[in-house]
Amino acid sequence: xxxxxxxxxxxxxxxxxxxxxxxxxxxxxxxxxxxxxxxxxxxxxxxxxxxxxxxxxxxxxxxxxxxxxxxxxxxxxxxxxxxxxxxxxxxxxxxx
Numbered sequence: 001x002x003x004x005x006x007x008x009x010x011x012x013x014x015x016x017x018x019x020x021x022x023x024x025x026x027x028x029x030x031x032x033x034x035x036x037x038x039x040x041x042x043x044x045x046x047x048x049x050x051x052x053x054x055x056x057x058x059x060x061x062x063x064x065x066x067x068x069x070x071x072x073x074x075x076x077x078x079x080x081x082x083x084x085x086x087x088x089x090x091x092x093x094x095x096x
Contacts, residue, residue: 007078009059010070011050019061023075026055026067039065 005017029035042048042065050067057075059066068075 007075009066009075010068011066013049013066013068015059015061015066017079019063020079021060021062023057023059023068023072023079025072026052026058029058 006014007017007020008014024035029039039048047063048065048067052067054069055067056070057068057072059068059075
């Protein structure tokens with residue numbers, strides 16, 4: 001049985017948690033030349049999803065960069081809950 005775990009990152013967007021590389025604060029994008037270059041490259045390849053206007057955090061996955069209206073701490077809590085739930089599912093399988 002393959003267990004797929006998803007996380008809602010705001011803006012009606014749901015992604016697989018296994019695809020998340022990092023979640024960073026929006027302000028890091030403008031304060032880092034490396035991040036600005038990465039964003040420029042991703043936009044050029046049409047790999048950026050969402051509107052920067054209401055962005056609080058940026059979710060980087062293996063394929064896309066998502067602008068999220070949720071804060072880093074909110075997304076971290078959601079990811080933590082998903083991790084806990086997946087461990088419970090693994091434990092439940094051991095009982096069978």
